[in-house]
Amino acid sequence: MNQSLNRIAAMTARCYYILRSSWLRLLEIIYWPAMQMMVWGFLYTYLYNSRSAMASTAGMLLGAVLLWDVLFRGQLGFTFTFLEEIWSRNLANLMMSPLQPAELAASLMLMSLIRLLIGTIPVTLLALLLFGFNVYALGPALVVFFLNLVLTSWAIGLVVAGLVIRQGLGAESLAYSIMIVLLPLCCVYYPVEALPGWSHPVAWSLAPTYVFEGMRAVLLDGVFRTDLAIEGLALNAVYLTIGFTTFVALLQSARHKGGLLTMGE
Amino acid sequence: MSSIAQFIPGKRPTATSSSAAPACIETDDAPAIAVENLCKKYRSHWAVDDASFVVPKGWTVGLLGGNGAGKTTTISMIMGLVVPSFGCAKVLGCDMAKERHEVLSRMNFESPYVALPGRLTVRQNLMVFGRLYGVQNLRARIEELIEDFELGDVLDRATGRLSAGQKTRVAVAKALINDPDVLLLDEPTASLDPDRAEWVRSRLRAYQQRRDATILLSSHNMTEVEQLCDFVVIMSRGRVVAMGRPRELAERFKCRDLDEVFIYLARVA
Numbered sequence: 151m152n153q154s155l156n157r158i159a160a161m162t163a164r165c166y167y168i169l170r171s172s173w174l175r176l177l178e179i180i181y182w183p184a185m186q187m188m189v190w191g192f193l194y195t196y197l198y199n200s201r202s203a204m205a206s207t208a209g210m211l212l213g214a215v216l217l218w219d220v221l222f223r224g225q226l227g228f229t230f231t232f233l234e235e236i237w238s239r240n241l242a243n244l245m246m247s248p249l250q251p252a253e254l255a256a257s258l259m260l261m262s263l264i265r266l267l268i269g270t271i272p273v274t275l276l277a278l279l280l281f282g283f284n285v286y287a288l289g290p291a292l293v294v295f296f297l298n299l300v301l302t303s304w305a306i307g308l309v310v311a312g313l314v315i316r317q318g319l320g321a322e323s324l325a326y327s328i329m330i331v332l333l334p335l336c337c338v339y340y341p342v343e344a345l346p347g348w349s350h351p352v353a354w355s356l357a358p359t360y361v362f363e364g365m366r367a368v369l370l371d372g373v374f375r376t377d378l379a380i381e382g383l384a385l386n387a388v389y390l391t392i393g394f395t396t397f398v399a400l401l402q403s404a405r406h407k408g409g410l411l412t413m414g415e
Numbered sequence: 416m417s418s419i420a421q422f423i424p425g426k427r428p429t430a431t432s433s434s435a436a437p438a439c440i441e442t443d444d445a446p447a448i449a450v451e452n453l454c455k456k457y458r459s460h461w462a463v464d465d466a467s468f469v470v471p472k473g474w475t476v477g478l479l480g481g482n483g484a485g486k487t488t489t490i491s492m493i494m495g496l497v498v499p500s501f502g503c504a505k506v507l508g509c510d511m512a513k514e515r516h517e518v519l520s521r522m523n524f525e526s527p528y529v530a531l532p533g534r535l536t537v538r539q540n541l542m543v544f545g546r547l548y549g550v551q552n553l554r555a556r557i558e559e560l561i562e563d564f565e566l567g568d569v570l571d572r573a574t575g576r577l578s579a580g581q582k583t584r585v586a587v588a589k590a591l592i593n594d595p596d597v598l599l600l601d602e603p604t605a606s607l608d609p610d611r612a613e614w615v616r617s618r619l620r621a622y623q624q625r626r627d628a629t630i631l632l633s634s635h636n637m638t639e640v641e642q643l644c645d646f647v648v649i650m651s652r653g654r655v656v657a658m659g660r661p662r663e664l665a666e667r668f669k670c671r672d673l674d675e676v677f678i679y680l681a682r683v684a
Contacts, residue, residue: 153549160546164532167539171573239530243589246494247547248520402498405512408457410496411487412528 157249161257165231166264179227179265183219183273190215191281210369211339212283217295217365218338220270221358222329224303225310227265228258229325232311236319242411251398258311259304266300291368294379295361301386302357303329305393312400318409337362357385447472447597447629448493452502455488455653462488464653465502470646472596475623475630477640477661479673480650481681486633487528489650490599493631494524506597518597520548525590526601530582533575537566537585540574541592548593560588563618579606587615591622598622600632604639612636616643637673647673649680656680 169175190212197208235241244254277283286292310328313321335349336358345353353359360382367375404410448470455463463485470476480486491497493504495515504511509518531540541560545553561567564584569577574585583606590598603619604612616639623630634640640647641661649657649664657664657680661673670676 156549157547160543163546164535164539164543167535167543168532171534234532238532238534239528240532242496242526242529243531243544244547245496246519246522246524247544248516248549249547250516405496405498408455408462408488408491408497411491411494411526 153248154250154253157247157253158257158260161244161249161254162260162264165234165257165261168234169265169268176268179223179269180272183223183269184276186215186219187273187277188280191277191283194281194283209283210366212277212281213285213288213365213369214338214362216270216274216277216285217299217361218333219273220266220296221299221303221332223269224262224266224300225307225329226325227262227269228304228307229310229314231258231261231265232307233314233322233325236314241315245410251401252394255308255394255397258307262304262307263300288365288368289374291364291374291379294383295365298357298361298379298382298386301383301390305386305389308390308393308397312397315397315404315410316400316407332356332358335359341366355385357382357389360385446470446505447474447507448476448631449505450489450493450502451505453489453492453499453504454501455485455492455497456500461653463492463499463650466650466653466655467502468648468655468658470629470631472629473623473627474645475632475643477644477647478631478633478650479635479637479640479647479677480633481677483652484650485653486650487526487601488653490524490526490601490631490633494522494599495519520593521596522599523548523590523593523595523597524599524601525586525603526599527605528601529586531574531586531589534573536571537574537577538570540585541589544589545592550593556592556594560591563591564588580608580611583607584611584615587618594626596626596628598628598630600630602634602636603632604634604636612639619643637677641673649677651680 194208194212197204197211199205235244274285277285288295306328310321310324313324335345335353336356337345337353338358342350342353342359342363360378364375364378364382367373367378446469450466450468453463453466454461466485466489468476478486478489488497489504492499493506493511495504495511498512507518507521509515535543538557541557542553545556550556561570564587566584566588569581569585574582577585583604587603590600600619604615607615619630620643622628630643632640632643644661647659647661647664648655657668657676659667664676665672668676668679670679
């Protein structure tokens, strides 16, 4: 167990060294979420000050943007940390070390979390300072929402990392694009009822849907829906199991296919 | 068809055949690496075709062959990075397709296909890999490597900014960080000038003797192979076509040196 923790710590240290080596990288982690926040923040201000029916939903919009970013950046952080190993042609060094797949996954999760916190905390503070929107007003519900979204992002990150190992850098673009598939279906900016009937089961099979519905319940009705939180967590447990199993299976498949040694060439 | 090596007590490596057929390694040393009827098929192409040989503990064996001969695939299977289609590769008694995690902490490797993270400094890279391998007294071990490989000047420089020769020295230092019992080296001196190459070879020899380590190395540098290796295995088109001590191979094929043997086998095998 100690050895295992030591290896996870080593991998985390490796990622920390990379982040520390370049302030531009740190800036990049904050830059995109900050720019997005600015755009949506101005829209929030406009809607909030308007006398239209949209005024009451302005806060929801900004909350949705912030939470969506947790999901999106969480997966990006996970996948990019993994891609760093391939870009630097280091994957075979890791695969030849005693590092186990579960330890690699754990270190990627840890780094995803660190990158996420680096990216989102300044942005939430920016939202508070510039637009007076306090996402922390969600209280303990925010922790549950955050946890649910991060778990989903890791599950998807595991599948993407597995696909990159199996298919090579040809699958790299999935890192940027895969989450966009979820955007319309997990009802970030609108309730599930806004979707056509046939797609409701699909939407409710996605853990983030429970988070965004839960967020709307808190912001509109002032109610924290425990049922949604628990269902989301249960779905995420299934997702993570599937994600890790897929990652290991694709890694094993890559060992049959060959190419792990030369990956990144 | 290549033959599986046999072990006869009390003998150093000798070629048992004077024909062109591969010879066996004869020794009472237990095998550190055992390659048994190893095959790897990619679609319709056999990258490795029924290769068998052993590397006894404490020996340095050269794996030779032209481009596409199957050396890298064979080494990949020995490392457990590639699963064989048939046969098996065992290291320290463990089947690398199934039990690799049992022995990975006692192995290490260096390959030109692989690089250390370029943004990390040399010290950071050695720290990270030392911790991954669970090295005890890591700082002291790193100090030893710094001294052995004369890395003091580059220790706090980004690895990606080093010259090819410096990178090779760092890569070899990384390969030795856990004092491996089994070391796999893929063209370890390919990017070095002759002086530096000889310097690295001397370090590898010293390490091998100090630890009684087992080394399997692939190289296109026949002088290097003659200097370092107790025994060589020559591959062509995925098959083992000859095995023996370097000098004996030259005698068997009526060649002046291993260079000529290599060229001869590349043309006729």
